[in-house]
Amino acid sequence: MSLKRDIQTGIIHAVETVRQTNPMAGSVTNSVTINFVANAQLAVGGSAAMVYLPDEAQFLAQAGGAAYINVGTLTPVYEKTLPGMAEILHNTGKPWVLDPVAIGIGDLRTRLLQTFKPYKPAIIRGNASEIIALAGLWGLAGGTKTSNVRGVDSQDSVSAAKVAAVALAGWTGGAVAVSGKQDLITDGSVIAVSHGGSHFMEKITGSGCSLGGVMAVYATAASGFIAALTGTAVYNLAGCRAAEKADGPASFQVHFLDELYKAKPREIADNPFDIEEI
Numbered sequence: 001m002s003l004k005r006d007i008q009t010g011i012i013h014a015v016e017t018v019r020q021t022n023p024m025a026g027s028v029t030n031s032v033t034i035n036f037v038a039n040a041q042l043a044v045g046g047s048a049a050m051v052y053l054p055d056e057a058q059f060l061a062q063a064g065g066a067a068y069i070n071v072g073t074l075t076p077v078y079e080k081t082l083p084g085m086a087e088i089l090h091n092t093g094k095p096w097v098l099d100p101v102a103i104g105i106g107d108l109r110t111r112l113l114q115t116f117k118p119y120k121p122a123i124i125r126g127n128a129s130e131i132i133a134l135a136g137l138w139g140l141a142g143g144t145k146t147s148n149v150r151g152v153d154s155q156d157s158v159s160a161a162k163v164a165a166v167a168l169a170g171w172t173g174g175a176v177a178v179s180g181k182q183d184l185i186t187d188g189s190v191i192a193v194s195h196g197g198s199h200f201m202e203k204i205t206g207s208g209c210s211l212g213g214v215m216a217v218y219a220t221a222a223s224g225f226i227a228a229l230t231g232t233a234v235y236n237l238a239g240c241r242a243a244e245k246a247d248g249p250a251s252f253q254v255h256f257l258d259e260l261y262k263a264k265p266r267e268i269a270d271n272p273f274d275i276e277e278i
């Protein structure tokens with residue numbers, strides 16, 4: 001079987017397993033998009049739980065099949081919550097997804113993101129500017145300390161983050177997903193570029209955050225690379241379908257959740273992607 005076929009088989013298996021087993025992936029995520037993250041996780045067949053406090057995050061790290069950490073809106077309690085949660089996830093071999101939202105803003109965000117380096121997330125998901133900046137913070141190839149991070153939106157093209165993504169995956173041994181008009185997913189030896197989606201995804205907040213939460217759901221049932229590609233593929237398919245029905249961003253978001261829910265395993269695996277072996 002070709003590599004592409006193997007990957008598609010993995011995608012189908014991940015989608016079916018999640019729908020059959022309703023796995024829980026707990027989250028500590030930002031207050032802007034927390035509801036959308038939970039709804040997207042439920043729509044693909046997972047179970048969601050969101051917490052803030054240190055002991056509750058430790059509980060979720062142990063109870064779930066995977067977890068999601070997103071540093072979008074920090075409060076002082078996260079200084080205690082996040083390192084302990086990441087340490088447990090790493091020590092118990094649980095896959096976890098890191099979304100380094102708005103890296104570069106503030107001391108606490110920088111310190112926390114630096115703390116995560118030894119805890120090797122199975123998936124790092126971010127837009128191009130965030131991936132370049134995280135590689136810079138972690139002292140890896142392709143990164144710059146002063147990347148174009150301005151806030152939560154990307155100022156760089158996805159292809160500009162390719163070297164940083166490969167270097168980050170080389171460090172963690174997991175996968176890195178760079179989102180944008182096209183999405184790049186790599187495990188350090190294969191690069192997949194996934195197509196589809198809609199310009200409306202830039203007009204609603206949380207398409208990236210919820211994608212990270214959905215990747216965590218799939219990571220309960222697949223490798224980081226397959227989980228990241230499965231999440232990206234269902235987002236690109238559902239985004240494309242929702243855009244055909246939408247009149248604007250608000251109706252797009254409603255249709256998008258419906259399309260996430262309705263997408264069939266084979267259709268998700270057939271959503272167009274290219275692969276390149278490094």
Ligand SMILES: Nc1ncnc2c1ncn2[C@@H]1O[C@H](COP(=O)(O)OP(=O)(O)OP(=O)(O)O)[C@@H](O)[C@H]1O
Nearest residue numbers: 127179180181197198199201205206207208209235
């Ligand atoms: N112009 C576009 N055309 C098609 N799809 C897009 C476009 N922009 C983003 N997407 C899709 O939106 C999803 C989220 O990617 P995006 O880069 O917007 O994340 P993000 O900037 O981290 O979002 P947020 O921080 O608001 O959650 C991905 O599935 C991506 O493919």
Ligand SMILES: Cc1ncsc1CCO
Nearest residue numbers: 030032072073101152206
């Ligand atoms: C808009 C925004 N601000 C902090 S987190 C967040 C959600 C998108 O990343």
Ligand SMILES: [Mg+2]
Nearest residue numbers: 101127208209
């Ligand atoms: Mg984001």
